[in-house]
Amino acid sequence: MNNAYELAVAHCRVPDAYSADGFRLNYPRRAQFVRAYSWAIPNAAAIQALVVLSPLIEIGAGTGYWAKLVADAGGVIVAFDVVPPGSKLPLGYRQRCLHYPVFIGDHEKLRAHPDRALFLCWPPYNDPMAANCLREFSGVRFAYVGEWDGGCCGGEDFWDLVGEGWDVEYEIALEQWDGMHDAFYILLRRSAPRVRIDHGTSWHEWAEALQERNPT
Ligand SMILES: C[S@@+](CC[C@H](N)C(=O)[O-])C[C@H]1O[C@@H](n2cnc3c(N)ncnc32)[C@H](O)[C@@H]1O
Numbered sequence: 001m002n003n004a005y006e007l008a009v010a011h012c013r014v015p016d017a018y019s020a021d022g023f024r025l026n027y028p029r030r031a032q033f034v035r036a037y038s039w040a041i042p043n044a045a046a047i048q049a050l051v052v053l054s055p056l057i058e059i060g061a062g063t064g065y066w067a068k069l070v071a072d073a074g075g076v077i078v079a080f081d082v083v084p085p086g087s088k089l090p091l092g093y094r095q096r097c098l099h100y101p102v103f104i105g106d107h108e109k110l111r112a113h114p115d116r117a118l119f120l121c122w123p124p125y126n127d128p129m130a131a132n133c134l135r136e137f138s139g140v141r142f143a144y145v146g147e148w149d150g151g152c153c154g155g156e157d158f159w160d161l162v163g164e165g166w167d168v169e170y171e172i173a174l175e176q177w178d179g180m181h182d183a184f185y186i187l188l189r190r191s192a193p194r195v196r197i198d199h200g201t202s203w204h205e206w207a208e209a210l211q212e213r214n215p216t
Helices: 005-013 019-035 043-052 065-072 107-112 127-135 154-163 203-213
Strands: 056-059 077-081 102-104 118-121 141-147 167-171 182-189
Touching: 005 019, 019 141, 043 065, 043 118, 043 167, 056 065, 065 077, 065 118, 077 141, 102 167, 107 127, 118 127, 127 154, 154 167
Parallel strands: 056 077, 056 118, 077 102, 118 141
Antiparallel strands: 141 182, 167 182
């Protein structure tokens, strides 16, 4: 059950968010949510799309909240993070809760799971982690949640790699905290055969088309 969704929707927008008062109200709410759940607000459509892409390997999974929702919805997912919450390692990201088994590991874990689609959610900003994952990943589709190029996710190398070799196949809008510009994306390797997506295609139409014409 996605308790975080209702919680976030009730709190993610404040009046005059860009004023000093708005910021003072919004920032701690978001920080609490991030520590307990995720940098992004998962919704049912995004979770269903991940289930369609599964089996998955998530790198940088934090609390494992997205992974838990995917598993609850019938998907298969293994989650890794260099500093899972509760590990004895220094806490770089200050997340406190653990909702799903998150094992210690980085992009190198992709080698042991070549049959799984990659999932990245808010990969660290200005950091090689996301690019390393993409270089290691050999599949044709990966799921990405975060801000787009120019935002606060991933490093320049990652966005160069995306620009050179990947296209957005499907996008799902997420609820956003004030000031955030994140969304859910499925990216398709440019050399791979594509599923025709029309504007307004629902996630289940996309999923059907994907399964019929273009298995992962
Ligand atoms: C901004 S947080 C996002 C966490 C989680 N995906 C979420 O949405 O709540 C970035 C996460 O990436 C992890 N991370 C940083 N560098 C990593 C690496 N090289 N390999 C795996 N995880 C890494 C951090 O420990 C942190 O949990």
